Amino acid sequence: MKRRGNIYIVSAPSGAGKSTLCRELLKAYPDITYSISHTTRAPRGGEENGKDYHFITREAFEERIEKGLMAEWAEVHGNYYGTSLETLEDTVAKGVDVLLDIDVQGARQMCESLPECVTIFIMPPSVDELRARLEKRGTDSRETIEKRMKNAVGEMDQRDFYSHVIVNDDLNEAVAAFVSVVKSCREGVAS
Numbered sequence: 338m339k340r341r342g343n344i345y346i347v348s349a350p351s352g353a354g355k356s357t358l359c360r361e362l363l364k365a366y367p368d369i370t371y372s373i374s375h376t377t378r379a380p381r382g383g384e385e386n387g388k389d390y391h392f393i394t395r396e397a398f399e400e401r402i403e404k405g406l407m408a409e410w411a412e413v414h415g416n417y418y419g420t421s422l423e424t425l426e427d428t429v430a431k432g433v434d435v436l437l438d439i440d441v442q443g444a445r446q447m448c449e450s451l452p453e454c455v456t457i458f459i460m461p462p463s464v465d466e467l468r469a470r471l472e473k474r475g476t477d478s479r480e481t482i483e484k485r486m487k488n489a490v491g492e493m494d495q496r497d498f499y500s501h502v503i504v505n506d507d508l509n510e511a512v513a514a515f516v517s518v519v520k521s522c523r524e525g526v527a528s
């Protein structure tokens with residue numbers, strides 16, 4: 338029987354660096370597929386529909402939930418986010434590994450139905466550094482940053498749920514730690 342792909346789930350408070358780390362991981366492992374989520378949030382400057390997210394309306398998202406088309410979904414910072422069941426299933430059925438950048442609620446839903454998921458939580462070195470990164474990124478309004486900072490503590494409190502916790506202080510070290518988690522999972526599968 339064909340091996341099913343691994344599912345790697347990455348969560349972090351906004352600004353901790355998960356998008357940056359995911360990009361770096363995919364450079365190291367180009368054969369891993371990044372799961373493109375659906376969201377009702379507005380695109381940021383530079384984001385592309387179908388590449389960063391599938392940007393859809395609340396009505397379209399609610400219709401997808403009702404039709405059972407989502408593997409998991411959650412309301413995060415006031416918007417819906419979710420993973421398409423069909424796309425995820427098709428990819429892992431082909432034996433391809435998938436990387437999911439999803440929030441803590443989504444990670445719990447995924448692990449309930451698929452306990453073999455590999456879970457990784459990215460921590461910032463400090464709350465002050467988290468705020469500094471969000472401000473430096475320059476993609477969000479003050480109000481959006483405050484909402485994300487308010488949610489950060491509750492998200493970080495749930496890090497013990499994850500099998501791996503990586504502190505993203507020095508970027509190169511964090512990338513190496515992330516690559517090492519994936520490498521050992523793949524070797525485990527191969528043996």
Ligand SMILES: Nc1nc2c(ncn2[C@@H]2O[C@H](COP(=O)(O)OP(=O)(O)O)[C@@H](O)[C@H]2O)c(=O)[nH]1
Nearest residue numbers: 351352374410411413418419420438439440443
């Ligand atoms: N449950 C769930 N969460 C998602 C999904 N896609 C993204 N998220 C999470 O939604 C949150 C906000 O993401 P985003 O708007 O891109 O902002 P960022 O975290 O500041 O880069 C993050 O915690 C993401 O991990 C998804 O498909 N499902």
Ligand SMILES: Nc1ncnc2c1ncn2[C@@H]1O[C@H](COP(=O)(O)OP(=O)(O)O)[C@@H](O)[C@H]1O
Nearest residue numbers: 351352353354355356357470474505506507508
């Ligand atoms: N280790 C790091 N040191 C300094 N800045 C970082 C580090 N990792 C990421 N950043 C920067 O912090 C900001 C937030 O990172 P991003 O990957 O967008 O976070 P997230 O996807 O978790 O919201 C970006 O401007 C990014 O370039």
